[in-house]
Amino acid sequence: MASAALVPGPCAVFISCSSYKPEHLIREVIGDDVLPEPEMWADTIQAYPWHINTKYYSADVHLCTLPTQTLGCREFTDAVQAVVIHFDSKSEESLSAVRCWLTFVAHWQPDVRLLVCETLAENSGAVISREKLRSYCLKVAFELVERYGEPSSGDEADDSDEGFEEVELGGMRRVVQALHAHLWPNLELKDASTQNSLGVLASQLQDHAAGRVSDAGAATGRFARADVASHIEGACEHTEGACGSVEGDKDKKDTENMKKQTTGKVTATGDGVMDRELLTALGNEDPGGESFEQLFERMRIMKEHAATLPHDQRKVFAEQVAIQFWRAIGGAEDEIDQLDIEDE
C-alpha cells in the first residue's frame, strides 16, 4: 500500500503519552489558532505542513501524528527527522508509555529528540525528580523541555548580564528552536551572496592582483613572474598551515598571515598558467625547493634582461629584483619597508 509518493518529505513526529493531544502541540508549534487541513500519509498518518523560515534557510516539512503505536511504513521511517514526546509528569503510566515509545524511536533514529512535559517543579506532584529525569534523558539522548518550567537561575543569569543575549527559551518556543536547529534534508539556504563572500573576496583580489601584475609588467618585463613565485610560496606556506604542521613564525603578524592566505587564493583562482604553476608547486614533495628552482631560473632571465638596460636603470631593476627575492624567501617585511618607501 505504501509508495514513495505517500511520504513526500521529511517530517517531525509528535507523540502524546498524556491526555494532551499531539494536535495541540502541533498547533502551538505552527503558531496558528486553527490547524490546517492535514494530509493523510499511508492512510493513517496525519501530516500538517509547516514552513520553516529562519535567518539562514527555509524548508517545508510536515508535523505528523500517529493514530496508534506504530513504526509506519519504511518510507515514513526514513522521513522522520525529529520526535517530540509529550508526557504527564504526574502519572507513572505516562512515563512507562514513554519508555515503550523509545523502542520505536530507536528505529526512526531521529536527530532531534525532545521530551516535553508541563512542569517538574517540586510542588507540582511530579512522580519523578527533575534530576532523575534529566539523567535518564541524557542516557536516551533526549532533551527535556518543561512547558511551564521555572526559569533557570544562577550562572545563566550572571552570564546574560555580561552581554550574552541568547536567552534560555522555555516551553514550546524551545521546541520550535530545536526543530529549527536541524539540518532538514530539503532545506534551501538563503542569501548565497554573503555566504560565498570567501569566493567573492578571492575574485576581487584576483582583479586587484591582475592590475598590479600588469603595472609591474609594464615597468620591468619579467618582473611579474617573480611576483607569481612569491604568491606560490605564500600558498605553500598556507597549505602547510592547514595540515597543522606550522613550524615557527607563530609570532608573525596575523594580518600578514591573512594576506598570505588570500594571495594563495588569488593564485588558485587566477588564470590557467598561474593555476598550473601552483598545482606543480603544491603537488611536489618539497614545494619550497621546487619554487626555488623556478625562482633561480627567473633570476637568470632577469639578469639577461638587466644586461640590456642602461646603467642607471639597471641599479633600480636590481633593487626591485632583490626585494622580490626577499619576499619570496619569506624575509621579514619590515626590513625592506624602508626600501619600498625610497622606491616611491
Add this chain to the structure above:
Amino acid sequence: MLKFLLIVNKQGHLRLSKFWCHDKTVNKTVLASDVIRNCLCRDEKQCSFLDYKDFKIIYRRYATLYFLIGADKDENELAVYEFIHNFVEVLNKYFKKVCELDVMYGLERVHLILDEMVSDGEAIEMNQSFALAPVQVLDAFGHRR
C-alpha cells in the same frame, strides 16, 4: 595550552570541534563524546571545571549551547573560563545575539574567528575588535559585489 574546543547543544549534538593537539593515540571521536557526556550530566550548581584523563575540562553553558575546552595541566582554569566568555562575546558581537543556528550555518565564520583568537593552543587575541577584523573584511568584500 588548550587542546580542544567543542560546542555542543543540550541534546549532545556536536556543533563545532577544534583540536589543537595532533596526538595520533587520541581518538578524537571517543574523546569528544566522552567529555560531552561527562559535562552534560553535571548539575547547574556543580563546578565548571573537571578532570578528565590528562585534561582539565572547563565548560560553560550559554542557553542551549555548551562550550567545552580541554586544556593541559599547566593552563589556568579561570583564565580559560574567561576565555570562553570572551569568545562567546565576540561571537555575540558578530552574529548579533548568537544562537545555535549561527554556529551551524556560519561555521566557517566561527572557525575564522576562533583561529584569530587561538593559535596552536595559545590564546593570542583578546581584543574583540581585532578578533573580528578579518571576518569583517571578508564581509565587506561580500557586500560590495
